[in-house]
Amino acid sequence: MLKISSLKKFVTDQMAIDLGTASTIIAVKERGVVLDEPSVVAVNEITEEIVAVGQEAADMTGREGRDITVKAPLIGGVVADFERTKKMLAHFVKKARSGGSNLSLSAVMSMPSDVTHVEQRALLNAAEEAGIGKVFMMEEGLAAAFGAGVLATDKRASAIVDIGAGTTSVAVIAKGTIVHSASERFGSNEINDMLATHLRRHRGLQVGEETTELLKTTFVSSFLPDDISRAIDVRGRDVQTGSPSAVEITTGEVYPVVEAVVRRIAALVKDTLTELRPEVAADIYDRGVILTGGGALLEGLDQYMRSYINLAVSVAEEPRYATVNGLVKMFDDPKLLERVTRNELGVLQNAEIPFEA
Ligand SMILES: Nc1ncnc2c1ncn2[C@@H]1O[C@H](COP(=O)(O)OP(=O)(O)OP(=O)(O)O)[C@@H](O)[C@H]1O
Ligand SMILES: [Mg+2]
Known part of the structure; x- marks a missing residue:
């Protein structure tokens, strides 16, 4: 053995x-x-060879050479x-x-x-x-x-919500064992996809991944902003003409796009927490949930989650x-x-x- x-x-x-x-x-x-x-x-489509990996490949995204795909x-x-x-x-x-x-x-x-x-x-x-x-x-x-500080010896339950790029998972842990879990193959990247779809359909602008990531990390938030007219220029390709182009968007315009995704994540957490046994539910009522994963860094996500599930919500140190x-x-x-x-x-x-x- x-x-x-x-x-x-x-x-x-x-x-x-x-x-x-x-x-x-x-x-x-x-x-x-x-x-x-x-x-x-990054792959050369003709030879099928990998020409770059990791950061070096990512740096080519959206502007890769003719035969290269990331x-x-x-x-x-x-x-x-x-x-x-x-x-x-x-x-x-x-x-x-x-x-x-x-x-x-x-x-x-x-x-x-x-x-x-x-x-x-x-x-x-x-x-x-x-x-x-x-x-x-x-x-x-x-x-x-364990990374968020939960001890394997703790007999009371803790709830961890990991929001990754492509998955969201809820895990309820007690004594170093998962007592309940749920996950969906759906994560923070959905926000990028929804932003790109919104811009294409409603503003006639095609944008790349770098642009939506920048919007997500610096412009949007999970709660209705105080100033809904705060604006930013977004550049890309005009859907009609194909020409390089730009549009101005406001925080008020993109808020509902982001909120729809965040609501779905919060709903998964809420539903999962209704499936716990009474003692476990009591522990989580006392302790609330801990957020991990890069998705937890979205502006105001913890605040949104707190009001949606009506429990304490904290973000782990170094969530990623x-x-x-x-x-x-x-x-x-x-x-x-x-x-x-x-x-x-x-x-x-x-x-x-x-x-x-
Ligand atoms: N400051 C930020 N604000 C909002 N979102 C962010 C921020 N930083 C990273 N993200 C998002 O977090 C996600 C990546 O998180 P993480 O690194 O935990 O994912 P992953 O572990 O690779 O994915 P998975 O767990 O789904 O396999 C990406 O969607 C990224 O856009
Ligand atoms: Mg992950």
Whole structure:
């Protein structure tokens, strides 16, 4: 049988990997986050070759050369394009490894709670083929909870809502175990899509991803702004003529677009919290919910959530890093890692353990 408790006794590079729809974040014990890059690759459509990975590929988005396409190999937190996910992960792992280290490598990785066996196997295989000797998979919600400061020894329940780019998940944790969870393959990127659709349909302007991301992070908010006439110029391509063009939009105009998405996220949380057992519900009534994931950074989201669910809502410290921070904690607690690891049995049994004491 695999003794994860022996993990500490041998020398390996230990890595925590949050392979997300929008970004891949890698942390190493004692060094913290060493890599944080967009989960994209740039592909030459003629040769099918990957010409750039991560930040370098993302920088080409929207202005890529004629034969180049920037692609996201993960959709909704799971592998959509296996070959490219593998290559992207291998690139990131190599980059994150401490200066040419050739120690054996083990990693703790997160996965969405609702992955199918096939999807989980794809994530595992991608990690193994990326040169990771041992992979421990754990549920994203649990990792995010530990990263947000929830203790595995706490017998009272805590609720964590992770709002990623392509997924939103609600996890209710007690004693280091998920007691209830729900997730939807729908996240903060929906706001970008809705903003682009609004501009195209109602203002006749086609805009790129960089533009909607800038609008989302600097202009829009989840509550009706005091000054609904605050305006900004948005540039893109005129739908009718195809010419470069610009329109002026106001905070009042885009507010309903954003609110529709935020409401759907809040409704998922509210519905999920009606499914709890009485004692668990009592704990959550006292403690409220913690928000994690990049989506939690949206202006006023916590405020919106608070009034929608009528409970206390707080945003975790470094919400984008909650998952990876939780994963990295597992290295200090091999017993807990053993308990939370959700690898398929066959894969676990085949895992090699070098220099076992
Ligand atoms: N300041 C900000 N304001 C609003 N949204 C933000 C901000 N910063 C990041 N985001 C959004 O957060 C999302 C990325 O979050 P995160 O890095 O947690 O996702 P992910 O883990 O890659 O995705 P998933 O968990 O769905 O696989 C993106 O949609 C991004 O636009
Ligand atoms: Mg995530």
